[in-house]
Amino acid sequence: MSPSASKTDHSAVEICETIGIHPEIISKVSTEMPDRNDLLDLADLFKLFGDSTRIRILWALSESEMCVCDLCSLLEMKQPAVSHQLKNLKQGRIVKTRRDGKVIYYSLDDAHIRMLLNMGMEHIREA
Amino acid sequence: MSPSASKTDHSAVEICETIGIHPEIISKVSTEMPDRNDLLDLADLFKLFGDSTRIRILWALSESEMCVCDLCSLLEMKQPAVSHQLKNLKQGRIVKTRRDGKVIYYSLDDAHIRMLLNMGMEHIREA
DNA sequence: TTATTATATGTACATATAAACATATGATAA
DNA sequence: TTATCATATGTTTATATGTACATATAATAA
Known part of the structure; x- marks a missing residue:
């Protein structure tokens, strides 16, 4: 070329x-x-990855689905703070939920999310 | 523990x-x-993708290396604004530079960046 | 040297946003 | 029904950050 x-x-x-x-x-x-709107959506997607609390949530969910309680315990954070971030992640279609009685289990929305996490980490860890 | x-x-x-x-x-x-610091770095990486100006810059650079002038023209933005974002991107090791006289050409740092862009766009564009 | 051009940087301001706190909602069991 | 538990949602506040403006730096040419 x-x-x-x-x-x-x-x-x-x-x-x-x-x-x-x-x-x-x-x-x-x-x-x-690409269309301007697609680029806006793309920036909004990455914006959701661009916070350490949400990244920790996402990485945890990449290991296992978890309920809000478990995430609070794992991350040592208050429940409202975790719920707020989960709400953001769900609105951005990065996580999905499953209800079992009182407990709501969160998991990654699809395979893209895990690949984005892994590829980002690869970049971080190379020289 | x-x-x-x-x-x-x-x-x-x-x-x-x-x-x-x-x-x-x-x-x-x-x-x-992963280590807490790795997750912080990962969030910082994605944070740099999480702005529409920077996403447009990165997508443009995924098509061709470009100088600051060209980016200003393409994005219809003021030169200091573009330079500020390029500085952020360079500090985050997302873009690299090459100098030719007065002109400084920017390009993506490595293949990971392009893959992140493409995978994010795939996620955006699926149902 | 000086002039010109391409790019970088310092500062200010306005907006965005994450966390803390209090409170509300929804599901289940007694 | 009421009580309890898991989760969600307002609201406030402090911090982060993108852009505009003015200015500085760096390379080249005259």
Whole structure:
């Protein structure tokens, strides 16, 4: 693949403030960008991963489904704090629930979530 | 740290506020949780993905390396705003840079980043 | 040197948000 | 019914953070 980086088309190279240095790259990338709404949703998804409490919850749930009580005990956090985060995670379709009497069990929504966790951890742990 | 309850020891099932409903699950998951610092780092990584400006930058860079000017033009944003976010992304080892004279080209740090973007988008786009 | 251009940075402000606290809801058993 | 337990939900407060603005730095050319 030759990305036609320097095609010596200096007539197209304008100043930075208006249209950028490489208009051909800009227009090519522009056509390949997802819809703005998809990118917003994607940012919202990752935002839910971007908090240490929620990450700990998610990692715990990647090991086993758990009820709110168990998560409170594991994370040594107050129940309302855990419930608030679980609500956020559920609204973002990152976790799902199953009810058994008074107890509500939380688990990861699908396989993507576990893969995201693992891939992120891989990145963290490499040099 | 020494819960001898391992089988169906219902005498170990206490009320929620103190030790949780399922102590055997808690202790098992507890031993499999990564170090607290790793989870903090992981949350910080995802936090960087959790903003629509940065997500747009990252997606653009997944298509092609780009200079700051080009990103400003593509995203229709002011240069200081873009530079601030690029600084965050670089500190988080999500992007890397290459200098050519006055121009600094940004690109994704490694393959993990692109995979995270793609997997997140897959999750967004499924029912 | 000075001028120009590309990028970086310091600061201020406005918004977003996580946790603490109190309280409400829903399910079950007596 | 009432009592109890597991979970959810308001509300407040303190902190985090994204952007705008002004300015600084770095590389190149004249």
